[in-house]
Amino acid sequence: MTERIPGAFHPFVIPFLAGMLFVLGYCLVGMVRVTLELPREDRRRFLLSLITPRTLWKNIKDIFLNCLIHVNLWKRNKNLGFMHSSIAFGWFMIILLGHIEVALFLPHRIRFFYYPIFFNFFVAEADATIKGSVMMFLMDFFLLIILIGIAMAMVKRIRSRWFGMRRTTRLSLLDSIGLYSLWAIFPLRLLAESFTAHISGGSFLTIPMNWLFHQFLTTEYHILPTWWAYSIALGVFMCVLPFTRYMHIPAEMLLIPMRNAGIRVRHPRKGFAKLEYYSCPGCGVCIDACPMSVKKENLKDCTVYLNRQLRRGNERRIAEISDKCLLCGKCTAVCQVGVEGPELRVAQRERRRYAIDPDYSTVRPEVKGGSKVLYFAGCMTHLTPSVKSALSSVLETAGVEFSTMDPDGGICCGRPLMMAGRKEAADALIEKNRELILGSGCDTLLLSCPICYRVFRDSYDLPGIRVVHHSVYMDELLREGRLKINRGYECYVYHDPCELGRGCGIYDQPRHLLASAGELVEAKKNRAESICCGGSLGSLSLSFEKRRDITLASLRNLTDTEADAVVTACPLCKSTYGRYSDDTPVMDIAEVMQHKILLYENHE
Template structure:
């Protein structure tokens, strides 16, 4: 009993290249992880995190649950290819054991079992013929949809698909022919030797009725060679193409479950995130740079492609609003914003120590109290928000320590967004010492940018950090602040850093609900549009920012609300620029105007 034929060579070579490359890459990436990350992996393996990771691999890597949420047809296409191929391998393996028992069979013996079974007259099991044909049909339906997606992506809910690299094109072409080649080879085998299920057996019977035995014999070996060559070529190209995600997404899920994450400095874990990108293109449509400004080559899919090939340009790294709309749609859950940040850090982080001389004696904070208020740079530039917060504090009888009303130090996030992480850290250290020295227990800020960095980067143990929308709602529910409800209609714009960045959606809406009627725009909550004035993008012009603002303002105005409300000083300024009417106000302003 032999399981070798010369036509197996392309497959054997391809599989050897694939698994050797994967072993080398993964081995190096894991070896280069910091000791703290390695400890997280060791501690995480014997916990429920491993079971959770296995469940996520099934639901996302095989069934593609997140892609189904984007578009059911697109989800079916990905599921049929991934889960269908997995089941073909698994059921084929079971068939081999059912026919031959628990004896050693080399890899090519399992993959080309129909060939060896026919040539060596193994026992015929009709149930497996049926199952394997059914699974092959499932995968072929996915291949047909993949062909259709390249021709008309809108049918699957995508206005645009990705641009391919040469490696992508080679791998994709091979993948497209793998399963049609398998179908053809198994059909001719069924025509010559019998067997086969409802698909291969029926087509084989037609072939035997209409083609001569000599022609079938002439086709037999070339078709198996073609199938083997398609597999071998795909496996060789896979590690150097978008299809590296097939394998890399699995360890990424496990590492993420164990608590590993990308940091402000580039690290080895980043490789797992970058190469887990399938370049499916789902992240392209949500990007307002593409849909509003017509910029088509800087989206996350191309950023990751260029970073992976180590040809990332500064213009691509910086040309991003970092609004999080693409990350919200990413079916792999890649931390796109952090990868952007540490790419910028690698390129631009050139701190100048002399810039921080002004920090000496800059503490102009006022007042006392366990509640501290940090306005932030942009709130200081929107004085109506600052005045509204002062009125709210007074009405609630709150004694407040004003951290920066008379000037202070930036929270550091704008510097971090531009890639100057070391400079940002200097500011963060100064502010953290200031907060601790004044003994506050609650820190309120009106700026979502400040909120995010305080919560994630400052390590303010013992100090609760909340946004003013959360604080105002707390006052209302405690009865410390009373407001007058009217028949006014408000629409609310979710700031990127407050909503997608910090998960705060319900609190601002609850506050507005106490004032009047809330009407939602077309894009809301995690799908809300960016105002366009993100401090993260250092490439687009002021005119382009205004275009984005007008696009967002038009959608908000279409609700027919009497007031556009937001909860970010930067968003307020941007939307007000783009909206001639209705008026744009911060949440604190509409609350302060209704205090009784």
């Protein structure tokens, strides 16, 4: 191995060098700015997590698995996973191996950080030794992997369905420049390395190509232009990177440690929120997932476009997109980066100023407590009284002594106000409910509405009181043998309510209950990918007519199983589906249990 270029410099490295310095500087400044924008306690928490060995290890593992291997994409679709991990991991390996090569053979050149990238240009006879030819083989191997990935990316532009995606994002101009320069980098690298392979040496890819080119190209004048082109492609990509969706590559590396430290969105545009929308890769997986995308007019209201508008600062569109969303959380469930669309939107809603602020000073609800179990029906259950009476009857059969917190209608739990971005008003209601519950002397708070359940669980400070959803509570009663039912022949399909499933992670208990009552079938989209019923209180601006198609599409997903009944655990889902379901009855899980208990008692 010898150095071919004395001084180890050639002007063609300048575009790469300029791009590299620019992108490094930009990311460094951005990183410091985002960290400084965090509230003081969050920043402390984040910096502390960086020196805690356990979170540090988790950070390294998560960055490796998510940024390089793209495990979440592999889980979604094998082709999509291979495409991304071949480019990301392959590129990482080429950079890493380049540095190893320099460290092994020319250690005094490691401080020129363009040297490992253009190694083949600067050296001669690099494959003369075993070590050298193994390195050359590995370089060619990973380049081939990347080229396959690039070819797949080109196919994906035309046939996205092969990659499990019906719709993809429409690229902005800068995104296209970034995309095409990224595509150009690796074929140009192959060309450049092939043209110099008879000097520097090469392996299974570059040497045959070099031989092929020499059949019709006899001069050496084409070597430099290809290296220049390779360097320019790299430079262009890096210069546009901060202004394109490819910003997600560096942003995600900061997002993962911050999320592991438990940082949440606190400000609509600063700190963690900014990091989240810069981490959006713009892949468009959320477009297919969004329940609103059944209507073409809603296609541009998905989280990917919210992130784009947030980056552009288009206030009109930001407000429009934020108000429309159902806050079902499915985009977060499918997002490979885990951008929290609903939280970002609620933060935008919180910015809005109102001329009139709520005042609940005249609201003085009373509670008739006394029992250890306190049942809070909530607004939505009051609108579906069958749920309330079914649950009461189930509890009586099981011999549970309970008192109802709001027999004649209590006050709201505060979650709808929270979703509308009126946090102070929500806090006022939360405080009123909290005093009532603490004053009642109960030890268990039972909820039949997932909307209430989520806010009581997450936002109420109720020391010593267990907050439990009725599906979980009935499941426990069944397991303890306090409820007796016979398994029937009815076929049930279970709909996961957004707030209960994605919101609180309760998927199995309702399913166990239904599997004990009859045959449980699964809808095509279930669990974390269940489709919102369309009745969600999350959306502020979607009108009744526009929700209709969402409900019908969601219902079709359930009724396609040809089950005898659609069962849900949310009074809002029940009444929304009930409006449009003509053939299949829609039941709450408590009603199923009540029915089964009656059958059992009559049978005995």
